[in-house]
Amino acid sequence: MTGLQVVFLLIGAVTLASAVMVVAAKRVMHAALWLILALVGVAAAYATLEASFFAVMQVAVYVGAIAILIIFAAMLTRRSMEDDPARLNKGWPAALLAAGGLLAGLVYLFSRWTGFSSPARALPEGGENIAALGLALTAPEGFLVPFEVASLLLVAAMIGAIYVAGDLRK
């Protein structure tokens, strides 16, 4: 086992442990902080895979914006700041079933995918992979259509947010 593999396993263990703590933590605020650690762990995993763009983007988008918005929402809801020992409600068997089913399905799908077991292709030297990513996202033979559909979805979400938040009676 090389040093990099040990580091990768350590990062994976920390990420998984903090992901468990997100749902096991008593206070909502602590859960949000554990979530940040889990997201940073994913970023570190990207970094060990030499996907520096994804690693940095993970921190910028998820830690820098989304996690902070979650904390913001958690801070604004007053009741969740108090210690509340009951973390399960009546519906937990159904939730367990749904989550377990989803996990089993994902594991089944990944076990059938050939890319899962084949060794990764070596990256080209230098900063070429960002340019390749940019081209893949904008070239018609690449992922142009999914990219544009995703941006359309975001525009729809933004218009929806403005509609919900705005005072339209004026």
Next chain:
Amino acid sequence: MSFWYDPVAFIAEWLRGVLLGWGMAPEGAAFVLTALGAAIMPLLAMLFVIFLIWYERKLIGRIQNRFGPNRVGPFGLIQPFADMLKIFIKEYITPIGADWLPYNLAPVLSVGGVLLIWAVIPFSATIMGVNLNVGLVYIIAAGGLGALSFLLAGWGSNNKYAMIGGFRSVAQLISYEVPMVVSLLMPVMLTGSLGINDLVKAQTIPFIVTLPAAAAIFFITSVAEAGRAPFDLVEAESELVAGFNVEYSGLKFGMFFVGEFLHAFTISLLFSTLFLGGWRGPGAETYPLLGFLYLVIKTFLVYFVVILFRGSLPRFRIDQMMDLTWKVLTPLALVSLVVTALLAKPLAGIPALQAVVLFVVNAILLMVFFSVAGKRATPKRAIVGKPRPLATPHHEDVSA
């Protein structure tokens, strides 16, 4: 290679020779050198803050017609050391009900988030921590950690004023991140790279000339990101006691203090790197030490302006702060981005013409937005009711 040509590389090569001479493997020597660099750089940056505090207090003193520190040592140079010793021996007081981990993590993150930026800044043609190909995105990501430190401090201290300070800081940081990122896209567009050293090398004409609108937006937003006056609503002492750091004492408070000064200097460093040409200057390619000197001079010029801001402008109200970013800076950044993209590509073959056209168009946009949009952004306040005294005089006949 002589010492004065490039001291850092000279010392590094000498040390590598010594380590290899002791029979260390080449990878081991490289690891030791990297670890040494990673330890020395933040240490120097944090020690540099001692000088920055003196510089800023002296300048603010001159602005306010005072002398500033002038008792301890020549020109008061030793004053920050006295303050530092005092803050070292102060007691740590943790409020009841404070959340231990966030409360203690926040001061560390406030300095660490800033020091992370220093890792990718090229100090001369050869001296830089890492030549990341995504350097600019990395800098934006490091800014997110700063927001986290304010939030953790505000929440962890179990104090309402600290919490309001935390709320304000997050609202401000998230809002100002939008125009900042868009303004940074423009130099990236002209360079075709996200690496900081590539951005410096592309500035045969500094970007402040070709992209004045982007430079202005970046400067204003980064002052807001550092939470400096006039954007220091986070620690508005007239409203929030001391804001997010009200419950901190001793060196934990000192860390926030160091973080703020270091952040102010770091944004000056970033501005001079991204818009003033960084280490570029006559002879900087052949003599890296000269490039370092140019960068220091440029950075101190920008830092001087940051201090002038702090010394002369009153603090924004929270609605004015929001109006500025959402109604002026964000539209200006978007319009300028589209116009720059449309003009830069067809003129890419003729750099001189491209620079002139971009300068004229961006300068016009900047002036139009700051004169027209700036006035329209703040809604007129109307009087909605008659002034009503809170306490009316009540005459009672006391003579009877």
